[in-house]
Amino acid sequence: MSTASAHHRKSWAAAPAGFYEAEAAGLRWLGEAQPHGGARVVEVRGVGADHIDLARLHPARPTADAAEALGRELAVTHGMGAPAFGSPPAGWAGDAWIGRQQQSNEPTATWGLFYAEQRVRPFVRRALDRGHLDASGAGVVDRVCDRLASGDFDDARPPARIHGDLWSGNVVFTADGAVLIDPAAHGGHGLTDLAMLALFGCPGLGRISAAYEEAAGLAPGWRELVELHQLHPLAVHASSHGPAYAVQLVEASRTFA
Numbered sequence: 001m002s003t004a005s006a007h008h009r010k011s012w013a014a015a016p017a018g019f020y021e022a023e024a025a026g027l028r029w030l031g032e033a034q035p036h037g038g039a040r041v042v043e044v045r046g047v048g049a050d051h052i053d054l055a056r057l058h059p060a061r062p063t064a065d066a067a068e069a070l071g072r073e074l075a076v077t078h079g080m081g082a083p084a085f086g087s088p089p090a091g092w093a094g095d096a097w098i099g100r101q102q103q104s105n106e107p108t109a110t111w112g113l114f115y116a117e118q119r120v121r122p123f124v125r126r127a128l129d130r131g132h133l134d135a136s137g138a139g140v141v142d143r144v145c146d147r148l149a150s151g152d153f154d155d156a157r158p159p160a161r162i163h164g165d166l167w168s169g170n171v172v173f174t175a176d177g178a179v180l181i182d183p184a185a186h187g188g189h190g191l192t193d194l195a196m197l198a199l200f201g202c203p204g205l206g207r208i209s210a211a212y213e214e215a216a217g218l219a220p221g222w223r224e225l226v227e228l229h230q231l232h233p234l235a236v237h238a239s240s241h242g243p244a245y246a247v248q249l250v251e252a253s254r255t256f257a
Contacts, residue, residue, distance in 0.1 A: 011051040012100075020052040022088075022096040026185030029089035030077060030163060038077035039070060039163075041180045042172075054181070062173040067204025070171070070178040071211025074193060078160035078216065082187025083107060085114040085159045089185045098165050098184040098236055101126075105186050111159070115189070115232065116148035123235035124249075132238050133246040140250050143257040144231065153228060153256075155219070159187035166193040167233070168202040190216060195229030227252045 012019070024047040031041045046053035084107035088096060095104050103122065108114035124141050127133035147153065163170070164184035172179045194212060197205055213222070230252055237245035 006056040007045045007053045008056045009051050009053050013050060015050050016097075016102070017049070018092075018094070019097060020047050020049070022092050023047075023052055023183070025089045025092035026096070026164075026183040027181075028091060030161065030180065030183060030185055032090075033073075033077040033080045033161065036076055036080070037073060038080065039073040039180050040177060041183075057172045057174055057179055057181075059172055060175045062178075062203035064204055064207055066173055066177045067207040068211040070204075071208040071213075072215045073178075074208070075190070075212050075215035078162060078190040078193070080161045082159040082161050084109070085111045085187050085189075086118055087159065087187035096184060096186070099240070101236060101240060103184070107187070110151055110154050111189050112148035112151050112154045115192075116145035119232040120148070120235050121145050123232070123239045126239035127235065127246055127249075130239065132243050133249070137246060137250040140257050141231070141235070141253045144228075144253045147256065148228075153225065157189065160190040162186065162188040162190060162193050164188060164192070165233075166196045167200040168197065169200075171197075171202060173203065189229065191218075191222060191225060192229045192232065195226045196233050198226055199230045199233055228256055 024044045027041050027044050034040055042057060043055035044052065045055060086106050086108040088094065088105035095102050097103065104118045106118060120141065124133065124138055128135065128138050162185065163180055164186050165182060170180060170182045172181055194209060197208065202208065231249065234245055234249040234252060238249045
């Protein structure tokens with residue numbers, strides 16, 4: 001049976017201007033990798049100011065083969081590249097969203113500077129303002145951001161075409177393999193997608209990671225940096241979901257402060 005035999009409409013009456021257009025642009029941009037062996041993404045059937053129509057998917061039991069394939073395919077998608085770190089997907093300009101929280105997509109020369117200033121610090125400030133994070137904890141994260149911005153964690157890898165919100169809920173296993181949904185796509189570092197899968201868990205994570213490592217040619221020691229790439233989703237959740245995530249954020253930051 002086809003995984004796209006019908007369409008599904010997502011609608012949010014309070015959606016800010018551009019919300020669904022940005023999602024559609026991200027899906028289409030990621031989807032450009034499919035003919036080259038990249039990860040499958042859900043097909044966009046239509047988009048409007050307050051809705052997006054997507055091909056209906058039929059979930060199936062995850063398999064080891066599907067997990068391994070996803071790891072290889074994700075490496076291909078990342079390898080399609082982006083104009084710069086922080087670049088928005090083709091067809092979209094300006095800010096976008098992760099979940100329902102806004103975040104910027106300003107092209108930046110280095111990954112560390114982009115990640116610190118556009119992915120971690122804005123959400124740390126929101127968490128602090130909302131009382132979910134105290135000043136001492138924010139200071140720990142800020143020290144890591146200073147190191148990021150100065151280039152301490154930059155490497156030679158070029159900007160990757162990443163999903164940007166790749167927790168397990170945005171990976172739908174079907175009879176035909178894994179399909180990605182709901183991206184916050186931008187030019188970033190490939191480890192960020194793997195780190196989010198690891199943070200919230202995903203069926204076959206070990207096989208996904210091993211297949212990705214081989215296909216992407218990751219340097220030894222990459223696993224030691226996974227927590228660094230989890231600071232963004234932890235900061236997002238500290239802002240929106242409360243102090244428990246703030247505790248995780250600060251603990252992860254101490255490793256690199």
